Amino acid sequence: KQEVTQIPAALSVPEGENLVLNCSFTDSAIYNLQWFRQDPGKGLTSLLLIQSSQREQTSGRLNASLDKSSGRSTLYIAASQPGDSATYLCAVRVTGNQFYFGTGTSLTVIP
């Protein structure tokens, strides 16, 4: 069964710093990997979607990479801002429209 882990569980950085969030999955047979952001008391907002054939995707200050063979993905956030403070979740899609979520990284960007 697929297991998805995110490290670190929590991260606190000063504004302006570049940072990397990590996502690991145990079974490399995935269709895609999606990064989400969740603000307190809110739903999930999709940030980036990487298909299994892709190596990376970029959107603004965000860059997500995927190394399927090693079961890893990273989310790079450049020039962090206080508004980036949220919980970041990764999810992998496997056969049968099944999605497995990671445990999340709680990010705090200090002004």
Next chain:
Amino acid sequence: DTAVSQTPKYLVTQMGNDKSIKCEQNLGHDTMYWYKQDSKKFLKIMFSYNNKELIINETVPNRFSPKSPDKAHLNLHINSLELGDSAVYFCASSQAHEQFFGPGTRLTVL
């Protein structure tokens, strides 16, 4: 326009009651989901429907019964609510690739 909507946003009820949560998506997606997010913020899939047919049913107590009257709606009915059912329930939809989530329903069982 709200892509995936859920009602109610908050639900507080007594143990033993029966309650329903409604979900609607206007994205034209074929697949809809229900997830449960526990107090540690871990998201776990409960059900998945594709074109009104159940395709995923994780190990969820049979007190939980999803109902899909049409492709755009997936409702969740819960019988005989228990304290452990307290959580945030998220509805989502997808069309093969990307998932889109509703705002969540916070259920509190007293």
